[in-house]
Amino acid sequence: MGVCHRGVSTQRRTVSILGSTGSIGRSALDVVRSYPDLFQVEALAAHANIDLLEAQIHEFHPRCIVVSDEAAARTLTGRGHKVHSGPAALEEAARIPVNVVLCAMVGAAGLLPLLAAIDAGNSVAIANKEPVVMAGALIMERARERGVEVLPVDSEHSAIFQCLQGANPASVQCVHLTASGGPFYGRPQETLREITPEQATRHPTWDMGAKISVDSATLMNKGLEIIEAMWLFNLAPAQIEVVIHPQSIIHSIVEFTDGNMLAHLGVTDMRFPILFALSYPKRVKSPLKRLDLTALQALTFAPPAFDAFPCLGYARNAAEEGGTAPAVLNAANEVAVEAFCQRRLPFLAISEVVRRVREKCAPVNEYTLETIVEADAQARRVAAETVSALGS
Numbered sequence: 344m345g346v347c348h349r350g351v352s353t354q355r356r357t358v359s360i361l362g363s364t365g366s367i368g369r370s371a372l373d374v375v376r377s378y379p380d381l382f383q384v385e386a387l388a389a390h391a392n393i394d395l396l397e398a399q400i401h402e403f404h405p406r407c408i409v410v411s412d413e414a415a416a417r418t419l420t421g422r423g424h425k426v427h428s429g430p431a432a433l434e435e436a437a438r439i440p441v442n443v444v445l446c447a448m449v450g451a452a453g454l455l456p457l458l459a460a461i462d463a464g465n466s467v468a469i470a471n472k473e474p475v476v477m478a479g480a481l482i483m484e485r486a487r488e489r490g491v492e493v494l495p496v497d498s499e500h501s502a503i504f505q506c507l508q509g510a511n512p513a514s515v516q517c518v519h520l521t522a523s524g525g526p527f528y529g530r531p532q533e534t535l536r537e538i539t540p541e542q543a544t545r546h547p548t549w550d551m552g553a554k555i556s557v558d559s560a561t562l563m564n565k566g567l568e569i570i571e572a573m574w575l576f577n578l579a580p581a582q583i584e585v586v587i588h589p590q591s592i593i594h595s596i597v598e599f600t601d602g603n604m605l606a607h608l609g610v611t612d613m614r615f616p617i618l619f620a621l622s623y624p625k626r627v628k629s630p631l632k633r634l635d636l637t638a639l640q641a642l643t644f645a646p647p648a649f650d651a652f653p654c655l656g657y658a659r660n661a662a663e664e665g666g667t668a669p670a671v672l673n674a675a676n677e678v679a680v681e682a683f684c685q686r687r688l689p690f691l692a693i694s695e696v697v698r699r700v701r702e703k704c705a706p707v708n709e710y711t712l713e714t715i716v717e718a719d720a721q722a723r724r725v726a727a728e729t730v731s732a733l734g735s
Contacts, residue, residue, distance in 0.1 A: 358621060359386035359407075359439055359465075361456055362447030364395045366552040367470040367496065370613045371445050372399060374621060377630060382621060386436045388448070388456075391415040400424060409436045411452070430455065438463035443494070443621055446471055449554050450677050451719055454478060458712075461485045461493075468620035470496035472571045473677070477670040478715050479574025494620040495575055499568055501616035502594035502607030503576060510599070512577065519596040520568050521588035522647065525560040528587060532651055538690035540683060557680045561693055562647065566658020567676075570669045573662060580662040585655065587645040592634070610634050653694045657701060667718035668706035674722035675700035675729075682730040692733045700726045 358375065362368045368389070375382045386407035389396045393415045400408060408424060409432045410416035416428030427436070430452075437444055437460035444460040446453050447470040454474040460467050462485065469475060475482060486493045495501050499520050507515070526545055527535055544556040558564035569583045586596075596606045609615055614631055649656045654676070661668040679696035682688035688696070704722050707714045 355381060355383040356443070356621065357383050357385045357441040359388075359436060359441050359444045360384065360447065361388040361433065361437060361444065361453065362449065362471070363387040363399055364389040364392040365447055365449060367447035367613060367617070368445070371447065371617050371621070372403065374614050374618050375403065378627065381627065385441050386439050388433055388436050393419045397422065397424070407436050407439060409433055434459035437465070441465055443468050445496070445617070445621070446474070447496075449552065451477060451673065457482065458485065461489060461491055464489050464491055466492040466494065468494040468496050468617070470617075472497060472567050473673050475571045475574055476567050476673045477719065478712065479570065480710055481712060481715075483574050492623070493575065494623055495571075496613075496616050496620050497568065497571070498609075498613065498616050499595045500572060500575055501619060503572065503597060505619070506595070506597040506605040506607055507576065510597070514599050514601070515576075515578070515582065516598045516600045517582040517584055518572060518576070518578065519584045519586050519598065520565060520572065521586055521591070521593050521595055522562065522565040523559065523589055523591045524587045525562065527560055528589070528648070535691055536689065540686065543683070543690060553684055554677075554680055557683060557693075558676070560690075561654045562652035563654035563658060563676050563693075563697075565647070566655045567673065569658055570662045580659060585647050587647055588643065590639070590642055592639065592642055608634060654697060657694070657697050661701070664706055666706040666708040666710055667714055668701070670715045670718045671701060671704045671706060671722040672697060674719045675726045678723055678726035678730060682734065687734045688730050695733060696726055696729045699729050
């Protein structure tokens with residue numbers, strides 16, 4: 344028997360949340376809180392925020408608790424909780440039989456738990472795009488083999504998923520991913536040299552975690568979403584366009600071969616796509632605030648500025664190159680963003696780290712889990728060296 348087991352059966356939809364103390368995890372538990380008769384939490388996994396995790400344990404009574412940071416796990420164990428720790432425990436928590444595993448861990452660390460959930464036959468709701476960027480082909484192939492749903496939680500990809508319901512895939516001309524532009528879109532490049540982490544994480548329309556907020560400020564987030572959309576919806580890079588939409592009301596648009604377009608509109612609240620993913624294929628009545636169309640002043644659109652935000656172009660190039668190129672891109676960006684948030688790297692140097700790592704780490708066309716993991720590790724080593732050189 345593993346470290347966690349399911350226990351008694353339930354008529355409610357069972358959910359495991361990997362990354363429960365992050366922004367998406369907290370929003371997901373708010374959804375669960377609003378529907379006590381619909382959802383039951385089976386497992387909660389977090390990294391090191393044990394005070395918040397302990398409050399979640401007392402409220403939602405999960406059967407399995409995992410803390411990836413072993414020192415934090417020991418502290419929580421000392422408070423009288425049965426806690427499991429380490430990467431293997433995360434994967435085992437993902438294997439608990441449930442209706443859906445919400446994968447909301449930040450970064451590449453979520454890849455192996457995501458694959459473990461799929462291998463166990465659990466449907467997955469993906470809120471962290473990095474694993475799909477790294478290994479999208481493997482993820483989707485395994486999901487098809489095991490007959491499980493891969494449900495996007497990113498607002499843009501949830502929008503595309505909903506617009507494609509009932510559509511013939513061959514009828515899709517392209518998809519348009521909308522981007523707010525982040526807090527610095529339109530500002531002269533020279534004004535970005537002294538940007539602080541506090542400024543970069545102050546997103547104008549969404550309340551998100553630090554990493555994704557910085558990615559939004561560099562537009563890398565939208566570049567990663569291009570790669571994610573390729574795998575989730577079986578699209579070529581040329582079928583994915585990015586458009587700047589500062590109001591963040593239209594979350595994505597699907598354009599069909601006959602010229603018609605379907606757009607998904609909604610308020611900027613991640614609980615909407617989370618609720619859709621957790622309750623899919625049903626729709627349940629929501630108490631959340633609705634979009635008031637009469638209150639909208641304007642909806643504006645503009646092309647992205649690739650020169651001012653080079654990360655978007657680097658991501659598109661990686662998507663076109665294929666193989667392990669997206670894994671290298673993702674690893675370099677993760678290291679650079681972490682260094683920026685720790686004030687070891689200037690904001691404008693994030694894209695420079697990505698560029699240099701992409702140049703030094705040649706992609707491998709052989710697309711296996713082993714080559715992806717090796718490419719990720721190599722890119723992180725080179726990125727750390729590059730950060731040291733640029734930050735000195």
